Amino acid sequence: MTSPDLTTRRSMQFWFDFGSTYSYLSMMRIEALAQQRDVAIEWRPFLLGAIFRSFGWDNSPFVLQKEKGAYVWRDMARQCGKYGLPWTQPSEFPRRALLPLRVALVGAQQHWSGAFCKRMMQINFVDDRHIDDPDVVARALSELDLPAEAIVAAALSEQNKRDMRAQTDEAVRRGIFGAPTFFVGEEMFWGNDRLEDAISLAAR
Amino acid sequence: MTSPDLTTRRSMQFWFDFGSTYSYLSMMRIEALAQQRDVAIEWRPFLLGAIFRSFGWDNSPFVLQKEKGAYVWRDMARQCGKYGLPWTQPSEFPRRALLPLRVALVGAQQHWSGAFCKRMMQINFVDDRHIDDPDVVARALSELDLPAEAIVAAALSEQNKRDMRAQTDEAVRRGIFGAPTFFVGEEMFWGNDRLEDAISLAAR
Secondary structure (H helix, E strand, C coil), rough: CCCCCCCCCCCCEEEEECCCCCHHHHHHHHHHHHCCCEEEEEEEECCCHHHHHHHHCCCCCCHCHHHHHHHHHCCCHHHHHHHCCCCCCCCCCCCHHHHHHHHHHCCCCCHHHHHHHHHHHHHHHCCCCCCCCCCHHHHHHHHHHHHHHHHHHHCCCHHHHHHHHHHHHHHHCCCCCEEEEEEEECEECCCHHHHHHHHHHCCC | CCCCCCCCCCCCEEEEECCCCHHHHHHHHHHHHHHHHHCCCEEEECCHHHHHCCCCCCHHHHHHHHHHHHHHHHHHHHHHHCCCCCCCCCCCCCCCCCHHHHHHHHCCCCCCCCHHHHHHHHHHCCCCCCCCHHHHHHHHHHHHHCHHHHHHHHHHCHHHHHHHHCCCCHHCCCCCCCCCEEEECCCEECCCCHHHHHHHHHHC
């Protein structure tokens, strides 16, 4: 969705983590919705776990608060049904996603960003497999006809690691407290339930 | 919305607290939506603060987690704009609502339940005034041509106080962790964003 005319087109930021359940819903929906409204997506992978740690939490609130956690699995199944998306409750939650997120950062300005990100989400929330695994990531890139080795090397470069930390610091600075989060200018929208509202504002 | 044929009509439970921001949105919307789908509403006032205390929290998560709290005020203003509802950010949050909730429990099976509950919400979130006040509650009842003194006396009876505690215990037992919450049979829906889904399930 990123394109040379990004600066002149209306755009929105999509902040996500591959471990985040509700980010899965938005990831699978955002490209079609944004395209319909001619809105460009700025892909913003970040480390949600670092945000939680900044609040003094050592895990996802869906794990720390068991009542909400139990609800989330039921809600996710229903939401996927509503959107026509496949769904498998992951046997491990939240899944680590550091390498895939670093790759997504490398790809954020590239044509393959959406396809790669959707594939990572599907591996986690449909195939129920680990995603923080060099083989899994490389295979996904190869299946997209991309130079997997070079991209993984770029993802693991010191510069990209610093960029990933800087991106997460920016999330903290902007007041992000969960994922997915959308920004249209300074206007923040939290949660898949606000995706349509965010796109509508961006398209105005 | 409650009526003699409640047991045969499709119905849903609406669990709310007058101090809850997102319960305000649902309170102002639920009657019209339920009527369109011929769904009866079971009014379920409960003490959200007691639920939070059962999690070890001494206040609303919107107060305890300042990033989320800051977002909620912006989101509420936008949501009210979307639904065409008036909105004033309350100068005190969360407002105590024990007496109004006890009155709502007395009225749960009565024709005036929705009108009274909406009025309490408007006083909190539009007029920005205290609601846990006998004069405010009595005036609201009188304006609905109801016997205010008798209803407040019933609300303050030992039986009704016990019933209020029992209702909140039931909320805990059912896994409720926030408000508004809707139940259609055993199916739980959390948040104003799920109101339409809950009504659709009830209407099926």
